[in-house]
Amino acid sequence: MKILIAGGGNMGKTYADAFIANHAISQDDLYILEHYPEKVTFFKSLGFENVFFEVGDYVGEMDVIILAIKPQDTKALFPRLAPLVKPHQIILSIMAGVKMQSIAEAIPTPKIVRAMPNLPAQIGMGMTGFTSTDAVTKEEVFNIQNLLNTTGKTLYFDDENKLDAVTAISGSGPAYVFYFMDAMIATAMEMGFTQVQAEMMVEQTFMGAVHLLNTYNLSCSDWIGKVASRGGTTEAALHQFHAHDLHNLIGDGLRAAWQRAIELGR
Known part of the structure; x- marks a missing residue:
């Protein structure tokens, strides 16, 4: 399998590194197309040999072409790619909002896959939702999923519209987690802890909670019940959350992100 990654930004490099590290393909079969000359030099300094500044005949030799560029850059790239792309090639797009x-x-290719990864993909802990056109066979979907799995976990959806909700939940999701963590860290510091102490307590608490959830067959509500004893400290905090309708406020935020994703895709 030969793969071309168009765009050597954060996600483009993430995929390049993940494919090689997980032995998904050999470095000889990985090609990178980069718009900026300094990025070409950068990738070559890392040992990548097939790095190009211009579109060329090599495009027609690829099995998969990954579009890891910004949506606004398509106007310049697509007219140069179009004459070289062949109907059997798979286009894998990770561009947000581009249908x-x-x-x-x-x-001119019927085989298109659209994926929505998130930031933790950079460390192999990503969550990616993806879909495809009907022309992409089950075997090809399986092969694409294996590639995407090198950066974390994946879910396939038959309905492309589901990716708008994926954007709102897992795509934007890390920011929501950081927002909650930031509030906890700031409050811990108000209570007299140093920043280092506050960050350590909050970060380890989040990691520990996620590992508990993944280790045992219990729901979030089950775990809340295990932590919150009647009349205790956790219950006092939860009463405040309920009083301010935090649960529904979070839902409102997710729905706002979902609606914005739909708007951007029009």
């Missing part, structure tokens, strides 16, 4: 139909209208 598969828009890609199909610009690049």
Whole structure:
């Protein structure tokens, strides 16, 4: 399998590193197309040999072409790619908000996969939702999923519209976690802890809670019940959360993100 990654930004590099580290393909079969000359030099300094500044005939030799560019850069790239892309090649797009139909209208291939990764993909802990056109076979979907799994976990959806909700939940999700952590750290410091102490307590608490959830077959509500004793400290905090309707406020935030994702995709 030969793969071209168009765009050497954070996610482009993430995929390049993950594919090689997980032996998904050999370095000889990985190609990178980068718009900025300094990025070409950078990738070559890391040992990547097939790094290009210009689109060329090599595009037609690829099995998978990954679009890891910004949506606004498609106007410059698509007209150069289109004459070289062949119908059997798979286009894998990780561009936020760009529908598969828009890609199909610009690049003459029926085989298009659209994926929505999130930031933890950079450390192999990502969550990626993806979908594909009907022309992509089950075997090809399986192969693409294996590639995406090198950066974490994946979920396939038949309905492309589900990716708007994926964007709101897991795509934007890390920011919500950081927001809650930041509030806890700031409050801990108000209570007299140093920043280092506050960060250690909050970070380890989050990691420990996630590991508990993954280790035992219990729901979040079950675990809340195990921590919160009647008349205790946790219950006092939960009463405040309930009083301010925090649960529904979080839901409102997610729905706002979902609606914005839909708007951006129009």
